[in-house]
Amino acid sequence: MKTNGHDATVALGGKVQGFAENDGAKGTKASGEIRLYAVPEPVMKRAHVSGMSAYEELVAEAGADHSAYWARLAREFVTWKRPFTQSLDDSEAPFFKWFEDGTLNVSYNCLDRQVERGLGDKVAILFEADDGQVSRVTYSELLARTCRLANVLRARGVKKGDRVVIYMSMSVEGVVAMQACARIGATHSVVFGGFSAQSLRDRMEGAGAVMVITADEQLRGGKQLPLKAIVDEAIALGGCDAVKDVIVYKRTGAKIAWHPSRDHWMHEATEGQPDTCEPEWVGAEHPLFLLYTSGSTGKPKGVQHSTGGYLLHAAVTTKWTFDLHDNDVFWCTADIGWVTGHTYIAYGPLAIGATQVVFEGVPTYPDAGRFWKMIQDHKVTVFYTAPTAIRSLIKAVSANDAAHPKHYDLSSLRILGSVGEPINPAAWEWYHAHVGGGRCPIVDTFWQTETGGHMITPLPGATPLLPGSCTLPFPGIAAAIVDDIGNDVPDGQGGMLVVKKPWPGMIRTIWNEDERFKDSYFPRELKGYYLAGDGAIRDEATGYFTITGRIDDVLNVSGHRMGTMEIESALVSCTELVAEAAVVGRPDETTGETICAFVVLKGPRPTGDAAKKIAAELRSWVGKEIGPIAKPKDIRFGDNLPKTRSGKIMRRLLRSIAKDEPITQDISTLENPAVLDQLMERN
Numbered sequence: 262m263k264t265n266g267h268d269a270t271v272a273l274g275g276k277v278q279g280f281a282e283n284d285g286a287k288g289t290k291a292s293g294e295i296r297l298y299a300v301p302e303p304v305m306k307r308a309h310v311s312g313m314s315a316y317e318e319l320v321a322e323a324g325a326d327h328s329a330y331w332a333r334l335a336r337e338f339v340t341w342k343r344p345f346t347q348s349l350d351d352s353e354a355p356f357f358k359w360f361e362d363g364t365l366n367v368s369y370n371c372l373d374r375q376v377e378r379g380l381g382d383k384v385a386i387l388f389e390a391d392d393g394q395v396s397r398v399t400y401s402e403l404l405a406r407t408c409r410l411a412n413v414l415r416a417r418g419v420k421k422g423d424r425v426v427i428y429m430s431m432s433v434e435g436v437v438a439m440q441a442c443a444r445i446g447a448t449h450s451v452v453f454g455g456f457s458a459q460s461l462r463d464r465m466e467g468a469g470a471v472m473v474i475t476a477d478e479q480l481r482g483g484k485q486l487p488l489k490a491i492v493d494e495a496i497a498l499g500g501c502d503a504v505k506d507v508i509v510y511k512r513t514g515a516k517i518a519w520h521p522s523r524d525h526w527m528h529e530a531t532e533g534q535p536d537t538c539e540p541e542w543v544g545a546e547h548p549l550f551l552l553y554t555s556g557s558t559g560k561p562k563g564v565q566h567s568t569g570g571y572l573l574h575a576a577v578t579t580k581w582t583f584d585l586h587d588n589d590v591f592w593c594t595a596d597i598g599w600v601t602g603h604t605y606i607a608y609g610p611l612a613i614g615a616t617q618v619v620f621e622g623v624p625t626y627p628d629a630g631r632f633w634k635m636i637q638d639h640k641v642t643v644f645y646t647a648p649t650a651i652r653s654l655i656k657a658v659s660a661n662d663a664a665h666p667k668h669y670d671l672s673s674l675r676i677l678g679s680v681g682e683p684i685n686p687a688a689w690e691w692y693h694a695h696v697g698g699g700r701c702p703i704v705d706t707f708w709q710t711e712t713g714g715h716m717i718t719p720l721p722g723a724t725p726l727l728p729g730s731c732t733l734p735f736p737g738i739a740a741a742i743v744d745d746i747g748n749d750v751p752d753g754q755g756g757m758l759v760v761k762k763p764w765p766g767m768i769r770t771i772w773n774e775d776e777r778f779k780d781s782y783f784p785r786e787l788k789g790y791y792l793a794g795d796g797a798i799r800d801e802a803t804g805y806f807t808i809t810g811r812i813d814d815v816l817n818v819s820g821h822r823m824g825t826m827e828i829e830s831a832l833v834s835c836t837e838l839v840a841e842a843a844v845v846g847r848p849d850e851t852t853g854e855t856i857c858a859f860v861v862l863k864g865p866r867p868t869g870d871a872a873k874k875i876a877a878e879l880r881s882w883v884g885k886e887i888g889p890i891a892k893p894k895d896i897r898f899g900d901n902l903p904k905t906r907s908g909k910i911m912r913r914l915l916r917s918i919a920k921d922e923p924i925t926q927d928i929s930t931l932e933n934p935a936v937l938d939q940l941m942e943r944n
């Protein structure tokens with residue numbers, strides 16, 4: 262296999278060790294040799310990509326003619342209204358275009374096409390509510406519901422290219438809302454239901470939304486949490502005059518404020534609407550959605566995705582990475598507010614006609630056995646979740662054995678997946694042994710909001726596994742590791758992760774910010790490669806990639822992406838109290854990272870109970886500004902912040918202090934070394 266000049270076949274051959282019980286060194290480096298988990302025979306036998314040789318063939322095909330390879334898949338996986346005549350257009354790089362003169366509709370591909378294939382009565386979504394109630398929606402029903410809502414959107418004047426913000430609970434209606442936008446060519450921007458009114462407002466304004474689709478409330482872990490009230494608050498903050506209509510899905514029936522000129526109940530508006538709705542056929546490059554995500558500078562970026570290329574990437578990765586077959590039951594536990602919920606709930610599984618579980622609640626309610634019970638009840642065969650969830654469930658088991666997966670029948674499982682952050686080998690081993698019963702490969706999928714879908718990941722029927730490594734690039738993804746001028750670094754040496762060639766699912770631009778798109782992802786010194794923003798290292802023997810974490814100021818807390826500067830600006834926007842703030846991440850066993858803030862107040866530096874009280878106030882301030890997920894766990898106060906003589910905040914030093922590490926850095930340039938003792942004090 263040739264990937265970027267690296268021949269991993271030779272390395273893999275002979276070194277692959279089968280999985281053996283009682284083998285203390287399984288899946289780890291032992292005496293200079295890498296021990297991998299071999300692909301289980303039964304998984305390999307039925308896999309779409311079966312065996313390393315099949316993987317290598319695909320990589321070779323892409324290597325021989327990159328754009329022809331993707332064009333072949335685009336014809337196989339996507340139904341086009343008007344076929345494309347050109348695969349890749351790189352004439353305006355880095356604004357790449359794929360399949361540009363082709364026309365299609367994503368909702369047609371996800372719904373009508375499945376009904377036409379005879380899958381109308383197949384369950385598309387098996388929904389389990391927070392309280393355990395289960396409902397099933399077939400492909401025919403999902404199509405009808407999508408059409409009814411799409412008709413409402415059209416009737417309210419939403420047109421092709423208009424932006425619709427979706428601020429919804431995990432629900433069938435959330436998926437229907439996304440599909441309905443796709444059906445009429447409206448570009449959706451889903452905002453995670455945990456974001457505050459201020460964040461929602463910023464995203465509505467940024468996108469220039471004409472409509473918001475929301476629910477009265479969401480139900481999570483037995484708690485009723487407001488959604489519609491936050492939409493009202495966000496609109497009241499101003500700047501969203503373009504929003505003409507708010508469509509409200511009635512989830513809990515709670516009493517909510519009502520603006521008759523603007524608000525419409527979803528059930529009333531859709532009643533009597535026809536079950537059919539002519540899809541809007543759009544060009545392949547038409548923006549299917551924007552999704553705001555954090556970058557290293559202050560303002561979140563509206564990542565813009567395409568229609569044709571994105572759908573292709575979603576469909577092909579769903580099918581191959583999860584090796585989905587007709588009778589599989591797939592469950593991705595992500596929220597539709599994040600990219601994982603876009604690609605592997607709202608689009609990928611439907612595009613290939615799969616049955617999937619959609620879950621409203623949280624993994625620990627009513628108890629920490631919820632995931633295992635649901636896998637048992639619904640006979641889930643492919644389960645995809647985040648390392649944070651695994652780690653918190655491991656913790657729950659050590660507190661109470663009743664939550665252990667061994668108390669549940671998980672024999673339906675065939676493949677497990679991990680996403681969003683690095684999975685540490687200990688969590689990997691536990692997941693493999695106790696959830697997967699030692700027989701299910703774990704696909705550790707590395708990707709990003711910007712990449713649209715999986716980039717580096719094992720294929721379960723082909724790739725021997727190494728805990729903690731996302732292994733090899735998906736066929737057609739030219740991943741590589743380079744130094745800061747774009748030269749390949751030798752295996753075994755860390756560097757920056759890049760992608761050397763464009764791929765269909767990639768980000769097209771940052772909404773309204775073309776220059777920022779170029780600067781962020783295609784910096785001049787990197788020879789036109791896509792810069793992921795993560796560090797990575799490739800193993801010398803296997804060629805396997807391991808992600809070493811972000812190389813910019815982006816934090817990953819429980820798999821949620823946040824910019825340190827976003828949190829800093831939220832803190833300093835508390836102008837009554839805060840003079841200056843610096844935010845860094847601290848490694849955390851369960852959540853991956855936690856947020857640690859160093860704050861200089863306008864008044865005197867507080868200590869003791871006063872410090873605790875102000876820290877609590879600032880935490881809730883950040884919760885209101887951004888959302889609860891951005892609240893700093895640790896807030897410390899200093900008379901000022903450690904700066905170099907040129908005035909730069911010494912973040913590396915702050916990272917050490919946050920970790921309570923002894924300071925080894927050179928602090929001779931530090932203007933005010935006395936402040937360090939203050940910042941070491943926890944509140």
Ligand code: WTA
Pocket residue numbers: 554599600601679680681682683684705706707708709710711731793794795808810811817820821822
């Ligand atoms: C991190 C989530 C290690 C990485 C799909 C990336 C990972 C960021 C993995 C993107 C993984 C995601 N191993 N790190 N398997 N998957 N990451 O945009 O730092 O929310 O850049 O997309 O998560 O986060 P985002």
